[in-house]
Amino acid sequence: MAAIDQAPAPPALRILRSTLWAGARLVSIALLLTAWELVARSGIVTPFQLPALSAVLERIWNDAASGDLAINTSVTLYRAMVGFFIAAVGGVVLGMAMSRSAAARWFFDPIISVGFPMPKIAFLPVVILWLGVFDISKITMIVFDAIFPVVAATVIAIQGVERELIWSARNMGAGQRELLWQIVLPAALPTIMTGLQVALPLSLIVAVVTEMLMGGYGLGGAMMTASRFANSTGVFAGIVEIAVVGYALVKAMALIRRRLLIWHQESQNFPSP
Amino acid sequence: MASAAQIIIDRVNHLYRPPRGREVLALDQVSLEVANREFVALLGPSGCGKSTLLYLIGGFLPVETGAILIDGEKVAGPGPDRGIVFQHFAxxxxxxxxxxxxxxxxxxxxxxxxxxxxxxxxxxxxxxxxxxxxxxxxxxxxxxxxxxxxxxxxxxPDILLMDEPFGALDAQTRALMQSELLRIWQRTPKTVIFVTHDVQEAVYLADRVAVMSARPGRIKTIVDTKFDKNDPDILKAKAFVEKVDEIWHLVREEAIKAQGKRA
Amino acid sequence: MKQSLLRYLPLLLLAAIWELVARLELVSSTALPPLSDVIAAWIDMIKDGELTSNGASSLYRAGAGLALSVIVGTALGIGMAWWKPVNVLLAPMVEIFYPLPKSALIPVTVIWLGFGDGSKILLIFLGCMLPVTVGAFNGARSSEQVLVWSARSMGANRLRMLWDVVLPSAMPELLNGIRTALALSFILLVSSELIVAQKGFGYLIGFLGANGTYDAMYAVVFTVAFLGFAADRVYQMFVQRMLLWRQ
Known part of the structure; x- marks a missing residue:
């Protein structure tokens, strides 16, 4: 994260400098939070428009104490993760099938290329019509949204495997099965992971929207209830809770990527972005 | 049949079919015989089909017309009797x-x-x-x-197929790797087919150099290049320098022709 | 022509199966009205202006929000790559808000700006800004040092370099970020209109669904889906033009 156009400095100075910059980053977050509290208390805005940070934290604390926070978080996470895993496995399998069979490619290629850029969320009322308002239709919506980036990434990844790599493996006696599991999939993994890293936040976005629309337990549902009762502290508490869950999921995924791709160039160049 | 060649390439043609555009005759009636434990270099300008020929011997591309025989048997696919080394390592x-x-x-x-x-x-x-x-x-x-x-x-493998193996290396490393390869080859003698566009490298390493012409790829001449590889000053020896010069002129003609045809 | 027909044959096949399944009443006609009914409903809605008027207000919201996010996002991203203090101030905030599921902002924008156009535009602006910022930042950061140096040696000052070197080399990643933002803008538009609105595509879908006029609802759903797809295609053609120098 270095800015362009800066002169190299001696090592000791560089370490000192980077520690200072890292400290400055923390200050920036602290500034944001302080500004929130000050603006909320100053009277420029009403507490309805922006409740004080302290009030929001208190609300979160109460949610946690009553157990609501744990229930809502786990319900939302459950839906998002089940949907994500189905999309991940289904997407990789479908992508592999499209790479290997001309018939599968002929049938699914137009569906994927037309379906990927579509706003699938518009189909939500149709899915409700078919499957009701419970978990099954929420998870269906998540899979429907998250599977496209996974399929597209898998197809591109497998196409991008160098023929020399495959030839080398065949040269050493690898058969079709071994080529797929030992060569093609590992070589395609970095790009497939990138697809999964797009699909994961998408799963969470859709989980929250479906909960907002269909109600019931879950972080999105709780936020919507608070909104209906004009309880803006509850709404802001919801944002903070959802932000924390989103942040944790994205960081966890990045960690998994680094672990799985320890051999990949990027993990050597950037130990911790 | 002790004197028979280990690798026989018999009038091989190869059509390159690009995803778009017209097909190109990449190899035209190429014939070559390589003896057991011989080191042969395939030398030519880029686009002369020398790598294609190597992939055909390796069995990675199908032989459509003509035949390639290894120890009397037709090549039908890749096998551990022929090991390949690529320019970009793979x-x-x-x-x-x-x-x-x-x-x-x-x-x-x-x-x-x-x-x-x-x-x-x-x-x-x-x-x-x-x-x-x-x-x-x-x-x-x-x-x-x-x-x-x-x-x-x-x-x-009995046969080593090398596709411009030192082409991606810097000059110093390349010189080092060349003598290293000779050292290894002398310790574990194998038949080697070595694709390169570096004339000095070909003359230094190989027993024979097959000079190829471009578009369509043909074998133009085969030049004997047996020198004492253990002589540390071989690169400066008069006979060696003259041999490099002779082959360099052959390749230069082809390179110019290839350029002209492309334009 | 014939080739593209063959390419999209699977989609036509699905459409034919839809019509057949619905006509033979293999599923209830409320759950799946025949395709021909849906098309008829679409034509009716175009005629009486219901679809076009709601569509216009949706596209206005998406367009305004997206345009704002592109302008502000590009400025922020390049600023972060070019001036270290800006980076230090903003990078931690970008890092925290980037993974936020943007749909969580829907109730907040309603609290701030009510149920009308303003809240949707603000939502789309906030939701789409970060992908553009990150794209611009990554692109500008990767502009090669040699280019910057050679521009400087040719006498370009800092501002000129920003315009002549940094912005063009940031372009591929920036345009990619805008593509993500484009897709997000449709998702946020439809979600927010489904949840709270008095006009727009999402409102129309919800209204028709509640009324039980499912053929019309399907017609609107597919219109939105098609617009999202078409916008992406048009954008990609535009990008190809912009990036001709890369070939």
Whole structure:
């Protein structure tokens, strides 16, 4: 994260400098939070428009104490993760099938290329019509949204495997099965992971929207209830809770990527972005 | 039939079919015989089909017209009797140096203890001791190519196919790797077919140099280039320099022709 | 022509199966009205202006929000790559808000700006800004040092370099970020209109669904889906033009 156009400095100075910059980053977050509290208390805005940070934290604390926070978080996470895993496995399998069979490619290629850029969320009322308002239709919506980036990434990844790599493996006696599991999939993994890293936040976005629309337990549902009762502290508490869950999921995924791709160039160049 | 050649390439044609555009005759009636334990270089301008010929011998591309025989048998696909080394190494980036070398031995079903020992022997042979647990992305270009050579030698092919193996290396590393390859070749003699567009490299390494013409690829001449490879001053010897010069002129003509045709 | 027909044959096949399944009443006609009914409903809605008027207000919201996010996002991203203090101030905030599921902002924008156009535009602006910022930042950061140096040696000052070197080399990643933002803008538009609105595509879908006029609802759903797809295609053609120098 270095800015362009800066002169190299001696090592000791560089370490000192980077520690200072890292400290400055923390200050920036602290500034944001302080500004929130000050603006909320100053009277420029009403507490309805922006409740004080302290009030929001208190609300979160109460949610946690009553157990609501744990229930809502786990319900939302459950839906998002089940949907994500189905999309991940289904997407990789479908992508592999499209790479290997001309018939599968002929049938699914137009569906994927037309379906990927579509706003699938518009189909939500149709899915409700078919499957009701419970978990099954929420998870269906998540899979429907998250599977496209996974399929597209898998197809591109497998196409991008160098023929020399495959030839080398065949040269050493690898058969079709071994080529797929030992060569093609590992070589395609970095790009497939990138697809999964797009699909994961998408799963969470859709989980929250479906909960907002269909109600019931879950972080999105709780936020919507608070909104209906004009309880803006509850709404802001919801944002903070959802932000924390989103942040944790994205960081966890990045960690998994680094672990799985320890051999990949990027993990050597950037130990911790 | 002791005198019969190990590799016989008999009037091979090859059509290159690009995804778009017209097909190109990449190889035109190419014939060549290579004896057991002989080191032959295929030399020519880029686009003369020398790599294609190598891939045909390796069995990676199908032979459509003509025939390629190895020890009297038609090539029908890749096999562990012919090992290939590519210009861009083609190492498995998710495996360590040791893992890359072990892969071929595993596929052959060699017992664990034996293959571990064999892998270490070849790591030793190419001078990569201490780097066996490094991933390819942590190695320099020269070390990557050493790994690729060790990986191919380890599964014990009779024939070594090398596709511009030093083309991606800097000049110093390239010179080092050339003498290294000769040292290894003298210790474990094999038949080698070596594709290059570097004239001096071809003359220095090979027993014979097949000069190829471009578009369509044909073998223009075959030049004898047997020199005493152990002579440290061979690169400056008069006979050597003259040989390089002679072949250089042959290749230059072809390169100019190829340029002209492209324009 | 014939080739593209063959390419999209699977889609036509699906459409034919839809019509057949619905006509033979293999599923209830409320759950799946025949395709021909849906098309008829679509034509009716175009005629009486219901679809076009709601569509216009949706596209206005998406367009305004997206345009704002592109302008502000590009400025922020390049600023972060070019001036270290800006980076230090903003990078931590970008890092925290980037993974936020943007749909969580829907109730907040309603609290701030009510149920009308303003809240949707603000939502789309906030939701789409970060992908553009990150794209611009990554692109500008990767502009090669040699280019910057050679521009400087040719006498370009800092501002000129920003315009002549940094912005063009940031372009591929920036345009990619805008593509993500484009897709997000449709998702946020439809979600927010489904949840709270008095006009727009999402409102129309919800209204028709509640009324039980499912053929019309399907017609609107597919119109939105098609617009999202078409916008992406048009954008990609535009990008190809912009990046001709890369070939």
């Amino acid at each position: 190492l498995f980036p998710w495996k360590t140096v040791r893992g890359n070398i072990l892969y071929g031995l595993e596929r052959q079903g060699m017992p664990k203890e034996e293959r571990e020992k064999r892998a270490m022997d070849f790591i030793e042979l190419v001078g990569l001791h201490g780097f066996e647990d490094s991933y390819p992305s942590q190695l320099s270009g020269g070390m990557k190519q050493r790994t690729a050579i060790a990986r191919t030698l380890a599964f014990g």
